[in-house]
Amino acid sequence: MNENDKPDSAACSAHHMAIRDTMDILAGKWKIPIIGTLSFGKKRFMVLIASIKGIAAKMLSKELQELELNGLVRRTVLDTKPVTVEYELTEYGHSLRPIINEMASWGKQHRERIMK
């Protein structure tokens, strides 16, 4: 075979792009903690701030918006005074479960591996 023009190079790029899509959606310092926290159920903005140790309002807001844009999180504004906003994982958000579990178990093994 010649050089860099393998028959599967196009399919391969698509593969990489798909993986990159997933990584991008989960990228950002707080995405995983947010998803993890919401996986236990619906939570208000302030509760998320309190639950996710170290996060600033700006970052929580920003990453929630990105998750909402990607259809992983649903935002509901309640008509109270002052306003209350609730966030929850959508069905689609929950569909990340397998991949998140996979990453968790690999990461856990990895940590054990580098400890010894």
Added chain:
Amino acid sequence: MNENDKPDSAACSAHHMAIRDTMDILAGKWKIPIIGTLSFGKKRFMVLIASIKGIAAKMLSKELQELELNGLVRRTVLDTKPVTVEYELTEYGHSLRPIINEMASWGKQHRERIMK
């Protein structure tokens, strides 16, 4: 129960840390393309540069070093003149397969979903 001291908060953090470990190892613009390319077999530095569209030598070098530090890639210097260096995935590198496949299939679905 008190306030922020839920019984599962520690376990939950550990979970997030494990996921974060995995994400960190795979983080960086070129890690996935590099791993993907090496998954077909051993390759020289220049071949990687040519195979991975758009990567600069500096970034390839840097991300290969990170992958090597994490035990995912093995670097072999051949005693030729001038030097030849080969890179390949270790067993451990190949162990990422399931998680990479999982991400690829989720990302693929996601792309189809947002297209329609």
Added chain:
DNA sequence: CGGCATCCAATTCGATACTG
């Protein structure tokens, strides 16, 4: 309460030039 605007520090990435 739930944000947005602004400013600032740190990090990431790319282009270019140089070395053993």
Added chain:
DNA sequence: CAGTATCGAATTGGATGCCG
């Protein structure tokens, strides 16, 4: 061939203050 060194642009994340 296989890198390293240096610089600068762009992006990311944090702190603070203001607003409906």
